[in-house]
Amino acid sequence: MNAPLFKQMMKINLKGISNYAFGSAFYILLMFWLYPGIAQNTGALNELMSALPEGLMNAFGVQAGFGSMEAFISGEYYGLILPLLLSIFSIMLSTGLMARLVDQGSMAYLLSTPTSRQRVAATQASVLIAGLLLIMIVTTAAGFIGYALFIGDRYEFDGSRFILLNVIAWMLFFAVGGISFFVSAFSSDEKKALGISGVITFGMFGLDMLGKISANIDWLKYFSLFSLYRPSEIASGSSDPVLALVILFLIGLAGFMAGILTFSKRDLPL
Numbered sequence: 001m002n003a004p005l006f007k008q009m010m011k012i013n014l015k016g017i018s019n020y021a022f023g024s025a026f027y028i029l030l031m032f033w034l035y036p037g038i039a040q041n042t043g044a045l046n047e048l049m050s051a052l053p054e055g056l057m058n059a060f061g062v063q064a065g066f067g068s069m070e071a072f073i074s075g076e077y078y079g080l081i082l083p084l085l086l087s088i089f090s091i092m093l094s095t096g097l098m099a100r101l102v103d104q105g106s107m108a109y110l111l112s113t114p115t116s117r118q119r120v121a122a123t124q125a126s127v128l129i130a131g132l133l134l135i136m137i138v139t140t141a142a143g144f145i146g147y148a149l150f151i152g153d154r155y156e157f158d159g160s161r162f163i164l165l166n167v168i169a170w171m172l173f174f175a176v177g178g179i180s181f182f183v184s185a186f187s188s189d190e191k192k193a194l195g196i197s198g199v200i201t202f203g204m205f206g207l208d209m210l211g212k213i214s215a216n217i218d219w220l221k222y223f224s225l226f227s228l229y230r231p232s233e234i235a236s237g238s239s240d241p242v243l244a245l246v247i248l249f250l251i252g253l254a255g256f257m258a259g260i261l262t263f264s265k266r267d268l269p270l
Helices: 003-038 042-050 056-058 069-078 081-097 099-104 107-111 117-151 157-184 190-213 213-223 231-236 242-265
Strands: none
Touching: 003 069, 003 081, 003 117, 056 081, 056 231, 069 081, 069 157, 069 231, 081 099, 081 107, 081 117, 081 190, 099 157, 099 190, 099 231, 117 242, 157 190, 157 231, 157 242, 190 213, 231 242
């Protein structure tokens, strides 16, 4: 990794990363602020949810109900909003760090320095990983701030499960980011890279949702990385995500390494 390049690229992309981080933090704080009102009507809400089709509840990750703070945010935020938010972030930043620079000709300036292609690509990958990590750290910190401000001792809150929710979310998008980075590394066209990464990422997201809606097509979810991400099960304590974490880490690592090697060997239109 090239430290000066990393600092410069983080400086360039910090505003965008911060927007996603503070947007995520705001939403988490909103969830904690809303929960006391929700908790007073948990019984009525759970009855309402039980009247909905089981497949629909599974698709949106609310099968844990609203009986705890973790169950509430796992369905309301970690089940849908956060995956969409980080999917967009991963696709946009990975494309901006690689394919956009090649497409606009800016990559030629980076490669004109006495730094190898592998180090340049590894540095760009590090920026994406650091950006995702920063978003999840801010989100986690905001959750504990929200707990202190709005929940206190009134309702149970399992901090370890909340941290685990954020760890598995980060590892999921470490894998998604690795795939998007690989796509961006072999593409010379920004729009093409965006399109391919978008189709892969949101295609997997859609396959996972379809697989959870109906038992007849539940095999579809096994073609998706999102099938390894089960926030409602983590919230209820019924899942041990160690295997999922290992698989997602290996997929992400393979994606980033493949992207770095591909970029170092390809012909570039510079």
